[in-house]
Amino acid sequence: xxxxxxxxxxxxxxxxxxxxxxxxxxxxxxxxxxxxxxxxxxxxxxxxxxxxxxxxxxxxxxxxxxxxxxxxxxxxxxxxxxxxxxxxxxxxxxxxxxxxxxxxxxxxxxxxxxxxxxxxxxxxxxxxxxxxxxxxxxxxxxxxxxxxxxxxxxxxxxxxxxxxxxxxxxxxxxxxxxxxxxxxxxxxxxxxxxxxxxxxxxxxxx
Numbered sequence: 461x462x463x464x465x466x467x468x469x470x471x472x473x474x475x476x477x478x479x480x481x482x483x484x485x486x487x488x489x490x491x492x493x494x495x496x497x498x499x500x501x502x503x504x505x506x507x508x509x510x511x512x513x514x515x516x517x518x519x520x521x522x523x524x525x526x527x528x529x530x531x532x533x534x535x536x537x538x539x540x541x542x543x544x545x546x547x548x549x550x551x552x553x554x555x556x557x558x559x560x561x562x563x564x565x566x567x568x569x570x571x572x573x574x575x576x577x578x579x580x581x582x583x584x585x586x587x588x589x590x591x592x593x594x595x596x597x598x599x600x601x602x603x604x605x606x607x608x609x610x611x612x613x614x615x616x617x618x619x620x621x622x623x624x625x626x627x628x629x630x631x632x633x634x635x636x637x638x639x640x641x642x643x644x645x646x647x648x649x650x651x652x653x654x655x656x657x658x659x660x661x662x663x664x665x666x
Contacts, residue, residue, distance in 0.1 A: 480592055482559040482569055484527035484538060484647045485625070490550040490635075491521045494505040497550070499523060500541030500640060508540055513558075526557065527537055531649040535615040539644040541580075552620070552643065554586075555628035566626060570652035572608075573629070573645055574620035580641040581633050588619040602629035615646040622650040 490497055491514070499508045502525060506562070511522040525540045540550045544550065559569040576586025584596075584599025589609065606621050606629055621629050637643060 474489070482530040482571060482649050484525070484531060484571055485555050485557050486525040486540075486643065487628075487646075488523040488525075488542065488550055489521065490544065490546075490548070491518050491644040493548040493550070494546070495522060495548045495550050496544060496545035497522045497523045497600065498543040500543060500642075502540035503538060504540050505529070505536070505600050506540045508542075516578070525643075527647070531647055533649055535574065535644050535646045535648045537644065539642060541640050541642040543640045545637065545639055547637045549632050550635055551630050551632045553628040553630045554623055554645070555626075556624040558625050568624040568627075568652060570622050570624050570650035571607075572620055572622045572648050572650040574615035574647075575644040577643065578633070580639055581635050583633055584631060586614050586621070586645065588621060589617040590659065598630050600629050603627055615648075622652055624652065 489496060489511070497520070502508050505527055507526050507528055509524050509526075510519040511524045514522055523542050525538075527538060554571075554573050556569045556571045559567045562568055573586065574588065578585065586600060588598070590598045600621075602621075602623070606627060607619065607624055608614075608621045608622060610619055611620075623629055633641070
């Protein structure tokens with residue numbers, strides 16, 4: 461009985477974001493290579509913590525950056541930092557919040573991202589102007605259906621991405637022990653309707 465209650469409580473906790481909805485969420489994972497991550501600072505609109513959907517032992521290798529309020533129709537700039545305590549590969553996931561219906565099913569709450577910059581480590585910047593459906597996002601991985609191209613409402617240029625929690629866009633970074641990494645980006649709300657076609661199914665990137 462206690463295990464059932466604990467599981468139900470965890471599910472409820474993970475779905476509390478459905479109250480606000482549309483929040484920015486960036487996950488960083490160094491679990492596979494056991495890269496501990498020290499939380500840095502976020503700007504006034506970002507809250508930093510650990511990824512709740514991991515075990516207690518794994519949480520030291522994770523970081524979860526979420527916006528304090530939901531996104532709006534206008535692009536807004538966010539930034540945060542972290543410091544790896546070992547050198548190696550970590551993955552950064554740009555996604556949407558965990559939002560559930562009454563049955564616990566994860567809903568598609570979309571968030572748009574553009575003009576992503578990374579300081580403190582070699583990385584591909586996410587302006588997405590050199591991206592295309594064939595080679596995807598010029599250094600990023602995910603579902604090509606999440607790429608919005610040749611539009612007037614991009615924050616920079618004509619391209620950007622839209623994601624939801626189970627359909628993120630990610631990049632793997634080779635971080636250096638003790639060297640702080642700062643990630644800056646713009647985000648806004650999205651309904652997930654792309655100019656080219658309706659967004660495809662989840663790419664099941666964990």
